[in-house]
Amino acid sequence: MSPTAAFTPALTSRLPQVGTTIFTVMSALATEHKAVNLGQGFPDFACDPALVNAVTAAMQAGHNQYPPMVGVPVLRQAIAAKMEALHQHRYDANTEITITAGATQAILTAILAIVHPGDEVIVLEPCYDSYVPNIELAGGVAVRVPLTPGTFRPDFTKIAAAMTPRTRAILINSPHNPSATIWSEADMLALQDLLAPTDVLLISDEVYVIGTPN
Ligand SMILES: Cc1ncc(COP(=O)(O)O)c(C=O)c1O
Structure with missing residues (x-):
C-alpha cells in the first residue's frame, strides 16, 4: 500500500454535473459586449437612505451579536403582521416563521x-x-x-x-x-x-x- 493510500482521496465534487451557473455566464457576456444585462437582477437604483441609516443606527446601538437561530423576534413579528395584512392569514411568529x-x-x-x-x-x-x-x-x-x-x-x-x-x-x-x-x-x-x-x-x-x- 502506498504511504498516502490511507488518506481521504482527492476532493471530488458532490455535484460534478453542475457547471458554471447561467447567471455567471450571462453577466460575463453582458460585460464583455457592453450589453444591457437582463440575465441577473442588478438594481439600477440606490439603496433607500432610510435603510442605510437604520442599519447604521442599529449597529451603532450594539445590535451586532448572534441573533436567535430563527431570527430576531421583532422581525418575525413584523413579517407575521405583513402576511396577515396581505393574505388575511395569521402565522405564528414563534413557530411558523424562520429568517434566512x-x-x-x-x-x-x-x-x-x-x-x-x-x-x-x-x-x-x-x-x-x-x-x-x-x-x-x-x-x-x-x-x-x-x-x-x-x-x-x-x-x-x-x-x-x-x-x-x-x-x-x-x-x-x-x-x-x-x-x-x-x-x-x-x-x-x-x-x-x-x-x-x-x-x-x-x-x-x-x-x-x-x-x-x-
Ligand atoms: C425564482 C428565484 N428564487 C430564488 C432566487 C434567489 O433569491 P435570493 O437572492 O434571495 O437568494 C432567485 C434569484 O434570482 C429567483 O429568481
Missing part, C-alpha cells in the same frame, strides 16, 4: 430538512437553477414536469401523473422566473385539491412577491 439569508438559503434549508435519499421532488420546468442541485445534494430525485409551452402555466394532469408514493414535495415558483407568469387563484386551488389527500409538502418560492398591504 435570502431565498437561495431558505430553499436549500427546506430541502435538506425534508428530503431523504431516494425521495422524489417535483419541479416545474423551466425552473430556477438552484432547485435541482439542491434536491440532488439531499440525495433526492428531481422529477421534472414541463410548464405548458408558450403560456408557462402549470399542467395539473402532468403534475398528477408525476406523483408517486415516493413524492416528498413539489416546488413551485410564482411570480415565475424566467417567464414572469403568476399563479391564479384557480391554479392554487387545483394544487390544493391535488395535494390535500396526500402528505406531499409544498415548497412555494415567492421571492418576487413584494405586495403592499391594503
Whole structure:
C-alpha cells in the first residue's frame, strides 16, 4: 500500500454535473459586449437612505451579536403582521416563521430538512437553477414536469401523473422566473385539491412577491 493510500482521496465534487451557473455566464457576456444585462437582477437604483441609516443606527446601538437561530423576534413579528395584512392569514411568529439569508438559503434549508435519499421532488420546468442541485445534494430525485409551452402555466394532469408514493414535495415558483407568469387563484386551488389527500409538502418560492398591504 502506498504511504498516502490511507488518506481521504482527492476532493471530488458532490455535484460534478453542475457547471458554471447561467447567471455567471450571462453577466460575463453582458460585460464583455457592453450589453444591457437582463440575465441577473442588478438594481439600477440606490439603496433607500432610510435603510442605510437604520442599519447604521442599529449597529451603532450594539445590535451586532448572534441573533436567535430563527431570527430576531421583532422581525418575525413584523413579517407575521405583513402576511396577515396581505393574505388575511395569521402565522405564528414563534413557530411558523424562520429568517434566512435570502431565498437561495431558505430553499436549500427546506430541502435538506425534508428530503431523504431516494425521495422524489417535483419541479416545474423551466425552473430556477438552484432547485435541482439542491434536491440532488439531499440525495433526492428531481422529477421534472414541463410548464405548458408558450403560456408557462402549470399542467395539473402532468403534475398528477408525476406523483408517486415516493413524492416528498413539489416546488413551485410564482411570480415565475424566467417567464414572469403568476399563479391564479384557480391554479392554487387545483394544487390544493391535488395535494390535500396526500402528505406531499409544498415548497412555494415567492421571492418576487413584494405586495403592499391594503
Ligand atoms: C425564482 C428565484 N428564487 C430564488 C432566487 C434567489 O433569491 P435570493 O437572492 O434571495 O437568494 C432567485 C434569484 O434570482 C429567483 O429568481
